[in-house]
Amino acid sequence: MANILVVDDEMGIRELLSEILSDEGHVILTAENAQQARDVRAASTPDLVLLDIWMPDTDGVTLLKEWQRDGLLTMPVIMMSGHATIDTAVEATRIGAMNFLEKPIALQKLLKAVQQGLSRGQEPVRPxxxxxxxxxxxxxxxxxxxxxxxxxxxxxxxxxxxxEVAAVPQPQGFTVPFELPLREARDAFERAYFEHHLVREGGSMTRVAERTGLERTHLYRKLKQLGVEPSKLVKRGG
Structure with missing residues (x-):
């Protein structure tokens, strides 16, 4: 588990990244502008920062320069942008950013970049x-x-x-009444099936996707359709 700071002026981006990375077991802090990011950095040192380049008050590259100048660039920083040029990406890397992600960010690219960033910081690679x-x-x-x-x-x-198989208890006494309509019976089974694997894998969506043979995007949609909330389920199971 790592503490990750997401800095982006778009609420939708902050919420989406927070949801994805929280499902991976990380603690997420958010900032909607550079000043909030400065305040978070002054109070603590995140294990990783996802930093948007284009923000209304101070752009991400300028903030990166500030942290470098003040000796605060002690954590991996991944830059994000939907409009940055190659020159901007190169400049950010020269200043000290370890990676650059182009919006819209592909899910697998995000997870890979985060894992690589954490492997370079204080937190070991999660697997x-x-x-x-x-x-x-x-x-x-x-x-x-x-x-x-x-x-x-x-x-x-x-x-x-x-x-792990021997150590994880299998569902006990789960039955689906044959009187249920087929759709409801299938949903009941799938709900129990995914809840079991979520508890078993400690809430890691990546490992549940591997276990069940589903793409992560399909898995997210399926859990939402079934009304399964991974975070609440893991807390209850733990």
Whole structure:
């Protein structure tokens, strides 16, 4: 889990990024302008900052320069923009930004950039939590597994299957009355199915997507359709 600051003057962007990253287990702070971002940085050091370039009071590149000048650029910063030029992106990188995401931001690009950013900061890469939670996984095995992106997804699923299946209780006493209409019976089963996997994976939408074989966007729509709220479910299960 990491503390991530999202700085963007668009409420919709802040809410969307907050929802996605909260589902990944992170604590999200938001700022709608540079001054609010300054206040957050003065009070604490986020593990990662997602910083919009075009903002009404002070643009993101200027804020980045301020943090660098004042010795406050001690955390990874990922710049975001829907209108920035290549020169702007290059300048931000030269100042100290570690990555640049073009809006609209693709979900997988966002998650990959965040993971890379956290791996460079104080927070370890989140998938390595499996090693700390299960002593049977050696450090060498975990490192080797995540060092090769081409086999990452397969290795992750295999490692989970080998270490967690026995430890996670299976649903007990779940039955669907045959008297229900087919649609309602199917919804009841799917609701229980996704709730089980959400609790099992600690609320991680990425791992639930891998478990169930669904694309994350499809998974989000399905959970919304079924009325399943991951954050409330995980709190109740924990």
């Amino acid at each position: 390595l939590v499996y090693q700390s939670r299960h002593s049977s996984l050696s450090t060498e095995a975990s490192t080797a597994a995540y060092a090769h992106p081409s086999v990452q997804a397969h290795t992750t699923v295999t490692m989970i299957a080998a270490t």
